[in-house]
Amino acid sequence: MDIVLGLQWGDEGKGKFIDLISEDYDIVARFNGGANAGHSIERKGKRITLKSLPSGIFIEGIQNVIGTGMVVDPVNFKQEVLNLKSFDESIQVEEYVVISQKAHLVLPVYKLMDIFMEENPFYTTVGTTKNGIGPTYANKALRQNVRVGDMYASDFKARVHHILEREYNLLISYGQTLPPFETMEEEFFDAVDFLKRFKFIDSEMFLNNSLSGGKKILAEGAQAAMLDIDHGTYPHVTSSTTLSAGACSGLGISPKKVGEIYGVTKAYCTRVGNGIFPTEIFDELGGEIRSRGNEFGSNTGRPRRIGWLDLPALKYAVMINGVTQLVLTKADILSGLRSVAVCTHYESDGKKTEMISGLFSNDQVRSVLKWMKGWSTDISDLKESSHLPAELIDFLTFLEKELAIPVSYLSTGPGREQIIKMH
Ligand code: IMP
Secondary structure: OEEEEEOOOOOOOHHHHHHHHHHHOOEEEEOOEOOOOOEEEEEOOEEEEEOOOOOOOOOOOOEEEEOOOEEEOHHHHHHHHHHHHHHOOOOOHHHHEEEEOOOEEOOHHHHHHHHHHHHOOOOOOOOOOOOOHHHHHHHHHOOOOOEHHHHHOOOHHHHHHHHHHHHHHHHHHOOOOOOOHHHHHHHHHHHHHHHOOOEEEOHHHHHHHHHHOOOOEEEEOOOOHHHOOOOOOOOOOOOOOOOHHHHHHHHOOOHHHOOOEEEEEEOOEEEOOOOOOOOEOOOHHHHHHHHHOOOEOOOOOOEOEEEOEEHHHHHHHHHHHOOOEEEEEOHHHHOOOOEEEEEEEEEEOOEEEOOOOOOOOHHHOEEEEEEEEOOOOOOOOOOOHHHOOHHHHHHHHHHHHHHOOOEEEEEOOOOOOOEEEOO
């Protein structure tokens, strides 16, 4: 099994890369998160954002798995499937997507709870996508939730009703104005009926049997290393394990079966939501990179914060994931800048440090930048690494030396064909 992961704060361009390399695999399996993800893929000049569906969906014959570590929101999932069908009616979604029986369900009250926690001053504002991801994983850990496989249990409706009522009343007791209970419940059960068009499987058995039978699996990570619940910039993180270890636990596959681990990073940094971001650019250059790179949340539309490439954070992400190959995206967005910066380390309390994941805010840390000559050539149509401008080659060589892994792919634009295999 090979793995593709984001190494920053998400939105690195994993979807495009997975769509591209999934041709070499039999199965693409998502292992964490849910509708909080936004994996954008371009097809025939049109763009679609996948949320819960794995990014192998566009390649005929690939089996896509929604793994055990994911959380499935029936209402959102139904909408996503319908959108995909109207985007490309030839895609046999029901045939090529299977869902783990053990994946947890996102209930509508969890979304309401997410919104409430984000907006109530008694809670830490994380800047979530408000998809109910945190409350779902929390209820999973509390052992109070229902799973995909429960949908066929005779008491499923009663159990869901009980949870909906409990959380709904809790929110009402906090003085919240909520949508009508009956409408919310009805919409959920309608979506559950829709979800039943899909096959629910014991995904760990399916995946391990497939591996034994010689099939190739690509595990698709959502969110990214710095948003990991344990090793990210807590508390401004997501609620799942976004790392390579999460691929093993979320899919039920032994670490011994892992081969390549592709880490995807932009040539600069972005993040949506709150939290520490030492290399953040506050002047107009940040705004320029944002508009050139169309850096607006593909899920929520929020403007992304922009920063220079953060090498200590990247080194950390490479280390905790065991990344073997780097995929660099969006270097084309920096084309034309006279110079580009990379943060080599931070200073905190007057001391040099390379760790941010334990810190809470930008005030605690100052990033130290190394400036490099920018590249003026437009690289978006280049197909050969030998045609790349010398300054970009210097940038890539610097990264390879610092990270001690090869830059194997360089993405040169959003299009499917805009990628150069470097080695
Ligand atoms: P949640 O996952 O919706 O709970 O949001 C927690 C944090 O993760 C917030 O800062 C979100 O903006 C961020 N986040 C979640 N999913 C993604 C993603 O796919 N890309 C980028 N950021 C994300």
